[in-house]
Amino acid sequence: MCAIVGIFGNEKASRLASLALFSMQHRGQEATGISSSCDGKIHTIKNRGLVSDVFTNEALDYLKGNMAIGHNRYSTAGGDSILDAQPVFAKYKLGEISIVHNGNLINKDEIREELIDKGAIFQTGMDTENLIHLIAKNSKNRLRDRIKEALDKTIGAYCFIIQSRSKQFVIRDRYGIRPLSLGKIKSGGYIVASETCAFDLVDAEYIRDVKPGEMLVFDEKNEEPESIQLYEPEFRPCAFEYVYFARPDSVIDGKNVYRTRENMGRALAKNDKGSTISYDMVVPVPDSGVPAALGYAAESGIPFEYGIIRNHYVGRTFIEPTQEMRNLKVRMKLSPMKSLIAGKSLLVIDDSIVRGTTSKRIVKMLKEAGAKEVHFRVASPEIKFPCFYGIDTPTKEELISHRMTKEEIEKYIEADSLEYLSIEDLTDSIGNDRDYALESFNGDYFVKK
Known part of the structure; x- marks a missing residue:
């Protein structure tokens, strides 16, 4: 990266x-x-x-x-x-x-x-x-x-x-x-x-x-x-560039990153149509979850709100080298808007779940701030396999989706519901004019020794 x-x-x-x-x-x-x-x-x-x-x-x-x-x-x-x-x-x-x-x-x-x-x-x-x-x-x-x-x-x-x-x-x-x-x-x-x-x-x-x-x-x-x-x-460009790595204002191999993330949010909203659950607002996990949340809000008609405020003087948590540092930076980086979310049912969107610890802390933080319900949506598929092409997920044991089912993860992070984007929806969102490196999601290690 x-x-x-x-x-x-x-x-x-x-x-x-x-x-x-x-x-x-x-x-x-x-x-x-x-x-x-x-x-x-x-x-x-x-x-x-x-x-x-x-x-x-x-x-x-x-x-x-x-x-x-x-x-x-x-x-x-x-x-x-x-x-x-x-x-x-x-x-x-x-x-x-x-x-x-x-x-x-x-x-x-x-x-x-x-x-x-x-x-x-x-x-x-x-x-x-x-x-x-x-x-x-x-x-x-x-x-x-x-x-x-x-x-x-x-x-x-x-x-x-x-x-x-x-x-x-x-x-x-x-x-x-x-x-x-x-x-x-x-x-x-x-x-x-x-x-x-x-x-x-x-x-x-x-x-x-x-x-x-x-x-x-x-x-x-x-x-x-x-x-x-x-x-x-x-x-075979890396799909995770569009999910998380790249800045939203970059164009990666002809694809506008912001638009692809917005498309991911729209796909999540389409998959939720017909659900009996009602949400008061769509809340992004800033900053990488913002475009997908905007896409979800536009597609569903549910209001978009900044229910979580980010301290921009703290860097990205995923790329910290140790779990201890990642946990500390989550606490330093994200703060809930208590007056906005208290008593509300939240549809929270993040770009991915890798180890699960950050998602668990976010859900706990929002409920402690008074949120009535926290429904978690992920703008990428389940990350089940380590990547050996430049992402810091070297072992399967670190990946929560390798160890747990979706239902178990939902219980672990204490969300009221949890849904992911499918691999098909991800590639549709980026554009189906090429093959992508999807090894984190499907285990296809196409580069062989």
């Missing part, structure tokens, strides 16, 4: 990269970093914390040059050490190199063991470092050829931006699981970013999405990036 960005051909590259990362802070809050290239040298600053804390004016003045890459960290591989922050930098035979990565490599352990057996020494716990070693140990004379042979040994979901002293290489895996878009900066140069919301802040125009299996090469000798189709596309 990390955010990555590449800026090429603009003298304010590092500052634009920091703005892009700021706009994509929702994709990772553990650490952030930027590498810039200037006069044949790569300079890197990275640290734990938020973009606004790490990239001061002094830091950005240090990161000179007309090209830069950046990263916001959400850990699915590695630990919380500063060494596991990105970009990952190294010196090797052809010079200096820096890499940022969004995704998860499912054969990372096997590759790492092979590299260690051949004498490689690893500095981090990240799967991204595998690529550095594979590139460095290759004997090809051109970096692009080394990258291609390294990718041939790499299996999983990935968007890479690789920066040398004078070029940038942008690669998206053949399935296009994680998003990546290309834009033109009005003040000069190009931007590649995980989400199009980054384009607005740097005043860039969207050009297109990076194609599945494509490599773009940015070179000062060429006005436009060179496109190389490395692999035959087998397009």
